[in-house]
Amino acid sequence: MAVYQDTLTQQTRGRGTLNITQAVEHIVRASGITTGTCHVFQHHTSASLLVTENADPDVRHDLETLIARMAPDGDPAYRHDMEGDDDMAAHARAMLTHNDLTLPVGQGRLILGTWQGVFLWEHRYAAHTRRLTITVQGE
Amino acid sequence: MAVYQDTLTQQTRGRGTLNITQAVEHIVRASGITTGTCHVFQHHTSASLLVTENADPDVRHDLETLIARMAPDGDPAYRHDMEGDDDMAAHARAMLTHNDLTLPVGQGRLILGTWQGVFLWEHRYAAHTRRLTITVQGE
Amino acid sequence: MAVYQDTLTQQTRGRGTLNITQAVEHIVRASGITTGTCHVFQHHTSASLLVTENADPDVRHDLETLIARMAPDGDPAYRHDMEGDDDMAAHARAMLTHNDLTLPVGQGRLILGTWQGVFLWEHRYAAHTRRLTITVQGE
Numbered sequence: 001m002a003v004y005q006d007t008l009t010q011q012t013r014g015r016g017t018l019n020i021t022q023a024v025e026h027i028v029r030a031s032g033i034t035t036g037t038c039h040v041f042q043h044h045t046s047a048s049l050l051v052t053e054n055a056d057p058d059v060r061h062d063l064e065t066l067i068a069r070m071a072p073d074g075d076p077a078y079r080h081d082m083e084g085d086d087d088m089a090a091h092a093r094a095m096l097t098h099n100d101l102t103l104p105v106g107q108g109r110l111i112l113g114t115w116q117g118v119f120l121w122e123h124r125y126a127a128h129t130r131r132l133t134i135t136v137q138g139e
Numbered sequence: 140m141a142v143y144q145d146t147l148t149q150q151t152r153g154r155g156t157l158n159i160t161q162a163v164e165h166i167v168r169a170s171g172i173t174t175g176t177c178h179v180f181q182h183h184t185s186a187s188l189l190v191t192e193n194a195d196p197d198v199r200h201d202l203e204t205l206i207a208r209m210a211p212d213g214d215p216a217y218r219h220d221m222e223g224d225d226d227m228a229a230h231a232r233a234m235l236t237h238n239d240l241t242l243p244v245g246q247g248r249l250i251l252g253t254w255q256g257v258f259l260w261e262h263r264y265a266a267h268t269r270r271l272t273i274t275v276q277g278e
Numbered sequence: 279m280a281v282y283q284d285t286l287t288q289q290t291r292g293r294g295t296l297n298i299t300q301a302v303e304h305i306v307r308a309s310g311i312t313t314g315t316c317h318v319f320q321h322h323t324s325a326s327l328l329v330t331e332n333a334d335p336d337v338r339h340d341l342e343t344l345i346a347r348m349a350p351d352g353d354p355a356y357r358h359d360m361e362g363d364d365d366m367a368a369h370a371r372a373m374l375t376h377n378d379l380t381l382p383v384g385q386g387r388l389i390l391g392t393w394q395g396v397f398l399w400e401h402r403y404a405a406h407t408r409r410l411t412i413t414v415q416g417e
Contacts, residue, residue: 001140001276001279003314003416005384036142037178037274039315041382043391045331051238053184053230058218062227063234065216070209070348077343079336088340091331095341099329099394100380102239104180104272106144111272113182116238133382133389135315137276137279137415138142140279140415175281176317176413190377192323192369197357201366202373204355209348241378243319243411245283250411252321255377276415277281 001139004031008132012122015086017050017060020132021118024103025110027134034108036138041100043131046090046123048097054117067093090123097121105138140278143170147271151261154225156189156199159271160257163242164249166273173247175277180239182270185229185262187236193256206232229262236260244277279417282309286410290400293364295328295338298410299396302381303388305412312386314416319378321409324368324401326375332395345371368401375399383416 006027012018020040028038042049053059071092074085081087101118104111112118120130145166151157159179167177181188192198210231213224220226240257243250251257259269284305290296298318306316320327331337349370352363359365379396382389390396398408 001142003279005313005382035144035274036276039380039382041380041389043389043394045329045337045391045393050234051184052234056219056221059184059227059230062217062219063231066210066214066231067234071344075344078340080334080340082334088337091337092341092344095328095330095345096235096374098237098376102178102180102241102380104144104178104274106272111180111182113184113270115184116182131391133384135313135382135416137314138274140281174283174413175415189373190323191373195358195360198323198366198369201356201358202370205349205353205370206373235374237376241317241319241380243283243317243413245411250319250321252323252409254323255321277413 002033004033004136006134008134010120010130012128012130014125014127015122017119017121019117020120024118024134028105028110028136031136033105033136033138036105038103038105038110039135041133045094047130048094048099048121049101050097050119050121051116053115055115086125093123141172143172143275145273147273149259149269151267151269153264153266154261156258156260158256159259163257163273167244167249167275170275172244172275172277175244177242177244177249178274180272184233186269187233187238187260188240189236189258189260190255192254194254225264232262280311282311282414284412286412288398288408290406290408292403292405293400295397295399297395298398302396302412306383306388306414309414311383311414311416314383316381316383316388317413319411323372325408326372326377326399327379328375328397328399329394331393333393364403371401
């Protein structure tokens with residue numbers, strides 16, 4: 001059994017999803033671990049993680065449509081709006097999705113379904129530098 | 140410390156929840172691991188995982204009612220609708236719930252609360268064969 | 279590699295969030311593990327876990343506002359209402375947030391972003407005693 005930990009830095013382009021599957025896979029391979037788990041954690045309260053369909057970009061477009069209804073920008077009920085209309089909405093979108101993911105590792109690779117991709121979701125309007133910690137454990 | 144990994148295949152009966160607690164527990168016992176964690180991952184983008192009340196089936200009925208409001212079938216705003224009214228709704232329901240769960244293991248068993256059950260949630264109308272990878276780690 | 283497991287008991291004050299970051303950090307330090315992961319699991323179906331902003335309490339106030347719209351108290355559609363208006367709403371709020379979290383551990387401490395706090399969210403109106411199992415794994 002061993003543990004391998006590395007940092008991943010991603011530059012987002014403002015609100016939207018960024019496919020980070022390859023970047024995470026790269027760290028799994030560097031770990032030398034063949035069977036176990038890969039933990040992905042992002043260090044921000046206005047971004048989040050998601051496993052979803054990797055083929056048709058319309059899926060992620062429609063997820064944006066739905067989450068914008070649930071966590072509207074600039075809702076008049078918000079008390080927390082210091083950084084603009086997307087400030088509180090970003091925290092709420094993060095609540096509804098995932099701050100951390102754990103993915104299975106087998107034969108030295110991520111074991112994902114054919115249509116599963118791993119995405120970093122930027123919820124702020126502006127581009128941000130987002131930091132992640134990846135921890136691979138197993139043997 | 141050791142790692143034990145196995146595959147679980149579940150046949151769903153179309154939209155609805157399937158209690159997989161016993162099936163996961165079976166793998167924990169086979170692992171021989173007494174203290175650690177059990178990671179459950181499902182390999183599909185239109186199904187998901189949930190820990191919720193295991194006693195009154197009305198709880199899961201009401202969760203269906205609420206998630207159908209948040210991720211409506213056949214919403215006119217959807218661009219992604221190739222496979223029918225439940226296609227995009229299924230991806231959105233998966234986003235709002237969980238693609239992976241980690242459960243604590245103690246004394247060689249899952250440590251769950253009295254009322255907690257582990258459920259695989261099929262979000263498509265049709266029955267599907269769903270594949271999961273279970274990874275138990277600990278000592 | 280080693281595993282360290284402990285129980286955490288928290289007394290809530292009824293609906294609302296409780297910052298448990300320090301209590302979890304305390305267990306990480308007691309574990310003696312310097313690099314790995316810390317898994318936090320709560321054993322109830324009407325409470326949940328959340329990583330969110332730790333600075334401005336208005337953020338958590340606004341998250342309450344939004345989740346109350348998505349999972350309304352006493353909704354006429356609910357079948358499960360034995361324990362009052364907050365009974366089914368609590369299960370739904372738990373579904374939309376997290377039953378378990380995994381946090382990275384580095385240099386013997388939780389690795390969290392500057393603004394990230396770990397919260398136990400009580401969804402019932404009444405105060406409850408909530409039990410958590412914390413499992414630290416790594417080396």
